[in-house]
Amino acid sequence: MQIGPYSLRNNIFVAPMAxxxxxxxxxxxxxxxAGYAVSEMAASDPRLWxxxxxxxxxxxxxxxxxxxxxxxxxxxAMLADCAKFNVDRGAQVxxxxxxxxxxxxxxxxxxxxxLQNETLVGRILDAVVNAVxxxxxxxxxxxxxxxxxxxxxxxxxxxxxxxxxxxxxxxxRADGYAGEAEYETIAAVKAAMSLPVVANGDITSPEKAxxxxxxxxxxxxxxxxxxxxxxxxxxxxDHFLRTGEHLPPPMIxxxxxxxxxxxxxxxxxxxxxxxxxxxxxxxxxxxxDLSGGEEFRQRMNRLESCNEQLAAVxxxxxxxxxxxxRLQYRLSEEKLAA
Numbered sequence: 001m002q003i004g005p006y007s008l009r010n011n012i013f014v015a016p017m018a019x020x021x022x023x024x025x026x027x028x029x030x031x032x033x034a035g036y037a038v039s040e041m042a043a044s045d046p047r048l049w050x051x052x053x054x055x056x057x058x059x060x061x062x063x064x065x066x067x068x069x070x071x072x073x074x075x076x077a078m079l080a081d082c083a084k085f086n087v088d089r090g091a092q093v094x095x096x097x098x099x100x101x102x103x104x105x106x107x108x109x110x111x112x113x114x115l116q117n118e119t120l121v122g123r124i125l126d127a128v129v130n131a132v133x134x135x136x137x138x139x140x141x142x143x144x145x146x147x148x149x150x151x152x153x154x155x156x157x158x159x160x161x162x163x164x165x166x167x168x169x170x171x172x173r174a175d176g177y178a179g180e181a182e183y184e185t186i187a188a189v190k191a192a193m194s195l196p197v198v199a200n201g202d203i204t205s206p207e208k209a210x211x212x213x214x215x216x217x218x219x220x221x222x223x224x225x226x227x228x229x230x231x232x233x234x235x236x237x238d239h240f241l242r243t244g245e246h247l248p249p250p251m252i253x254x255x256x257x258x259x260x261x262x263x264x265x266x267x268x269x270x271x272x273x274x275x276x277x278x279x280x281x282x283x284x285x286x287x288x289d290l291s292g293g294e295e296f297r298q299r300m301n302r303l304e305s306c307n308e309q310l311a312a313v314x315x316x317x318x319x320x321x322x323x324x325x326r327l328q329y330r331l332s333e334e335k336l337a338a
Contacts, residue, residue: 012238038068
C-alpha cells in the first residue's frame with residue numbers, strides 16, 4: 001500500500017475520530033499493527049490555529065511516519081493556507097474532511113455538507129492539491145442522502161485534481177452512523193478509479209474486513225469505532241488477512257502494560273486536569289465488554305487524581321486474571337458463577 005512516496009506496512013488504517021485519535025492513541029494503534037493513522041480534524045480557520053485544542057490535534061511530535069493531518073472547512077483559500085501551515089510544521093500527508101456528519105460541522109457547510117455543492121468541492125480539491133507538495137487525500141461519504149448519492153462524481157473530480165487516495169464511508173450524511181453501511185457504492189468507485197480507495201464503515205472484525213475487501217475491491221480498510229477500547233484489532237485483522245487464522249485474545253498482563261503506557265502518555269499530552277477526565281472514556285471502552293466493567297467504570301469516573309486512576313485500572317485488570325490469563329469478552333454472570 002502506497003500513499004505518494006510513502007510505503008505503508010499494511011492496508012489496515014485508523015479512522016480519524018474527533019476526541020479519540022489524538023497522538024497517544026494513534027501511536028498505540030500503530031504500535032499494535034495499524035498501517036496508517038490520520039489526526040483528528042483540524043479547523044482551517046487561522047484564528048483557531050493557536051488554540052490549545054487545534055495545537056494538540058496537529059501535534060505529531062515523535063509519531064511514526066507518515067504523519068497525516070486532516071483539515072476541515074468550506075473556504076478553498078483558507079483550506080489551502082491551512083494545508084501549507086501544517087506541512088510547514090511537519091505534516092507529510094494532508095487529508096480533506098468531507099465525511100463528518102455531525103450537525104455543528106455541517107451547519108457551517110463543512111464535512112459531508114460539502115457534498116451538496118460539487119462546484120465548491122472541485123475548487124477545494126484544486127486549491128489544496130496545488131498549495132502543497134505532499135500527497136493530499138480525501139475522506140468522504142456516498143452522498144448527502146439516499147436519494148442524492150454522488151460519490152462517483154466526487155471521486156472522478158478528486159482523481160482529476162490530483163488527489164492521492166480516497167477513503168469512502170459507506171453511508172450518506174443523512175444516515176449519520178445509523179443503520180448499516182453499504183459497500184456497493186465503494187465497489188463502484190473503486191471500479192472506476194485508478195488511485196487507491198479505502199473502505200470505511202462497520203468494519204468490526206477480521207472476517208468483516210476480509211469480506212469488505214473482497215466485495216468492494218478496495219485497497220485498504222479503515223477502522224473507527226471498533227478500535228475504541230480494542231486497539232489490538234489492527235494486528236488481529238492483519239494476522240487474519242495474511243493467514244486466515246485468528247489470533248487469541250491478548251494476555252491480560254500485556255493489556256495492563258499497554259493501559260499503563262497509554263494512560264501515562266495521555267496524561268503527559270493533556271496535563272493532569274484534562275488528562276484525568278479525557279482518559280475516562282478510553283478506560284470505559286477498554287472495560288465495557290469485560291466482567292464487572294460497568295461497575296468499575298462508574299467507580300473510576302469518580303476518582304480525582306491520575307495516580308488513583310492508574311492504580312484502579314491496574315487493579316481491575318489484575319482482577320480479570322481470576323478468569324484466565326487472556327481477556328474474556330462478554331463473560332456472562334452465569335459463566336462466572338459456574
